[in-house]
Amino acid sequence: MKAVSVEEMRGLERVAMESGISERELMRKAGRALGMAIGRQYPDQIAAVAYLGKGHNAGDALIALGVLRDEFGFEVGVRAGYPVAEMADLTREQWMELGLDCMLEEGFEKDFPAVPLMLDGLLGIGAKGALREPLAGLAREMRRLRDEAGAVVLAVDLPSGVDPDSGEIHEGAVVADRTYMIGSAKAGLLKAGAANGVGSLAVVAVEGLAGAGSGMEMVAPQCCGYGKTRRDYDFHKGKAGRVGIVAGSREFSGAAVMSALGAVRAGGGLVTVYARTESCDAIRGRLPLEVMLKACDNPAVVLDERLDAVVVGPGLGKMDDLFETGLMRLISETEVPMVIDADGLNLVSRKGMELSGRHVVTPHPGEFARLVPELDGVEREEAAVKFVSKTEAVLLLKGARTVIAKARVELRINATGTPAMSNGGQGDLLSGVIGALLGGGMDRLDAASLGAWLCGCAAELSESEKGEPTTATDVAGYLGLALRAWRRGER
Template identity: 35%
Template sequence: MLRAHTVEQVRAAEADLLARLPQGALMQRAAYGLAHAVLDLLGGGYGRRVLLLVGPGHNGGDALYAGVVLARRGARVEAWLLADSVHEDGLAAFRAVGGRVAPAGSAHDGFDVVIDGILGIGGRPGLRPDAVAALEAVAGVPVVAVDVPSGVDVDTGEIAGPHVVADLTVTFGTHKGCHLLDPAALACGAVDLVDIGLDLPPAPIEALQPMDVAALLPRPALDGHKYSRGVVGVRAGSAAYPGAGLLSVAGASCGLAGMVRYDGDEVVLRQVRAAHPEVVGPGRVQAWVVGSGSDDAAQPALSAALADAVPVVVDADALAFADLARGRDAVLTPHAGELARMLGAQRSVIEASPLEHARRAAQEYDAVVLLKGRRTVIAAPDGAVRVTTTGTPWLATAGAGDVLGGLIGALLASGLCPFDAASVGSWLHGAAATLAAQQGPFVAGDVAAALPALLATLTDP
């Protein structure tokens, strides 16, 4: 499990470790990890030209000590000091190995990499004008951020004003919220985690990894049958939007549940049976998927599903009536526009602070909320959060959400709790899209078609 801790948690863990280590040892661990990540990026140090953007405090000290390591490996390292007071010992060590200190924005013959040591995890969002000017002077040069890209909100992933856009972020001890949550995650580039020996408490934000998904996936019992494996029902699609019903069924028919039932428009039912002959008609189920393309039938379809007192996925048209599912075993699956309507907010505000609004919606509706996006956020009413890091830009295609809803429904029917079903389903959805993209651009049905091959890599024969 990839875990993201808060600034407060990290500082407490660092203070505990510092009390047990010789002075300066923790910074040296971070600096060596940073320097070696830069060496890997550059393919070596000899003759490379490195610029350090040095701010106040420990983050600037990490950059200076990393510059010492790089200089010893033959790099030409220059530092621009962007604060009146920087880490004194680090600066002395940097000068001692021949590091050059120059005014910010000085003329130069080009750099191979810029190390962003302007602000650390204690920095406020945004950058001062002198830092912005320094970054503009080296525009186009690859940037390695120290711990976090300077100028982003570390815990929430929000952005307010100018900030560093890194090609690589080297972080220490644990991931932070900004490494997982958009919009800041877009500014991080690749993220390299350096273990510095922190003893950390449980994290408020998690991201599933393949081993976690494999451990959570349902597997048939030796004496199992189609009913014991779970039956998922789909109430989706309409004469106006038959494709939504087909795609919801396609997601539900991934093989994780023992049976799929379709209960909806007769026109859609005929198309479903032609495409998925294993799908049967109405009957008892262990979970419902409701809303995709349901049009005017969304409210009665959701009411009927809730009357069965089984877990339900509330998607698309049914989200307008999500208050009916308040306090139930439900997964609500809005995109930013739909969540904006649910919360009475602007879409741009939702997109600027997805963590805050996913958590708020989960509390207000007393249900699991899956806020779709490049980095999908899954929030539970108790405050637990998971972020999906799988996927590809090609997944931004019509009908992909319908497939996701059906997939989550199958996981609910097979016995996963709403929080696990939503986070596992979202991870699988993104990973299947990545698999489908190996053949080029794709449509939503290709994501559903890729699920069996993906699941084969995660489950025992």
């Protein structure tokens, strides 16, 4: 989904209205879609409170509140910074239609049956700078209830006080757990610097407001066609792809296991781990039963194997000269798509190896700094663009906002995931998932994008079901449901 600037979003709204869609109709569409998205995302909640400013963002929140009450059975209420008489005409109209007797007063939470969801409708995308009173006071109240009572904050289009173009988080801004961007993704909210303000990101589709911006796009199932085709009924394991994984050591046997598990769960047809003889015993007893294990002290022999994709690097640890030389040959001479992760990346950095159009590299920030030290300190998005301008490799730069980049293609940002997955093994799992997608014939950029989305979505599903933390093993168990969500466009 193409991300848009505020100016581009305003242009989309003008075009929609010039085509005959009234401002009132746009608000109703947006508010209803927002309410349905929230109700489906939070089926176990029973209460919601909208925090309102004067503008149309508040109108969207009021309509959503009505949907939550009438179609999902929520108890609802409103906190507002201004009297109804001072609100925009359309917003005042939505308040009248909602039909509540009065606004809530401070301390309202004591009278609610449960800690409510809090909808941030204080400001829209046209606002600039830090919040001022009385809205700043409402933002403080939302933060207090989030921090002290465990309330979940849902931002309508953007968290109030976060700049939708730059991603700057102004002092006193609302801190959202999830931001529902209306119509199109907002470019600034996708940036890594905005992550702590916006939380998890979702787009609420509204007819006529789909973006056509430039420079950045959000990985989203509603607009991405790859990964949607279902398998033919006579499909078999040979068609699903043969994936080779060069990973693991006696010290880090779990890395090979997690990578293999990711490849199996993501649909790899035949998955084989190639590990040094000395580490096979440590790995063998923990591998999924579906995975084959071959002793391999010289990775160059993998070049002669019949494979559709290769993953190298997870948990390799310290390598002797024979293994290191063979791994360098495998990386340099591969004729099939290859994911290079972890110690594979460290080898590439240390030896100054050139990357090619066969490679997908998946560094975390530390590995990226070693790979391209000259880009250390450069903003993530800019650094990714500069990196791929000098190579044909695909880059997946891990982080709260994973960046996927390829030369001459708009930057992609993945918005799934949760802080609950901040633990070991997640990157190993991801490398196996991408390997399986590549083995199945998917384009490198699409495989990296979908792999990141699936792992993040699976983590969200796991956290919702089991709470936090969610381990890499937990995430693997939800990959099938994540793929179903991708195919159905459910997130």
